[in-house]
Each structure stands twice: as structure tokens, then as C-alpha cells.
Amino acid sequence: MNQPHDPAAGETAVPALNQQNMVDLMHRLEKTMEGSYSCDEAYALLDEYVELVADDEEAKKLMPMVQNHLDMCPDCRDEFEMLLQILKTADAEA
Numbered sequence: 788m789n790q791p792h793d794p795a796a797g798e799t800a801v802p803a804l805n806q807q808n809m810v811d812l813m814h815r816l817e818k819t820m821e822g823s824y825s826c827d828e829a830y831a832l833l834d835e836y837v838e839l840v841a842d843d844e845e846a847k848k849l850m851p852m853v854q855n856h857l858d859m860c861p862d863c864r865d866e867f868e869m870l871l872q873i874l875k876t877a878d879a880e881a
């Protein structure tokens with residue numbers, strides 16, 4: 788799945804990825820195709836997901852696999868709610 792960078796493919800605000808990040812991302816995408824996330828995988832995306840939720844983006848549509856995991860995993864849901872609280876608190880103080 789190593790595609791050459793194509794500037795015509797629509798640049799989005801993606802931060803520069805180093806090689807390792809790219810490999811991780813590919814692994815994540817492959818896992819996504821297989822089915823549901825493990826706790827590790829959901830946790831790796833939790834920061835990102837929390838920010839989407841806090842920004843009122845359509846987090847469930849953008850990252851349905853994370854939401855899917857949170858729905859069935861109380862441990863990760865606790866972690867998610869904790870992160871969300873921290874983020875909202877930080878926003879309120881800003």
C-alpha cells in the first residue's frame with residue numbers, strides 16, 4: 788500500500804508523517820478493514836477522537852470504529868470520558 792505522494796489527490800491538513808507513523812497508520816487501516824479495534828488500537832486514536840467530539844465534529848461518522856469500540860468496551864469508555872473532561876476543562880481555562 789505504498790503509494791507515491793500525489794499532490795493532485797487533494798491536500799488536507801495532514802501533519803508531516805514520518806516513516807514510522809506512516810507504517811503505524813497503514814497497520815491501523817488494515818486492522819480497520821478486518822473488523823473491530825482492540826483496546827490498544829482504540830486507545831491510540833482516543834486523543835484524536837476526543838478532540839473531534841469536543842469540537843462537535845461528527846466524530847461518530849469520522850471515526851466509527853473508535854465509537855464502535857467505546858460502545859462495547861467500558862474500560863475504554865471510561866478513559867474516553869476522562870480525556871473529554873480534561874479537554875473541556877482545558878478549553879474552559881483557555
Ligand SMILES: [Zn+2]
Pocket residue numbers: 825826827829856860862863
Ligand atoms: Zn477497549
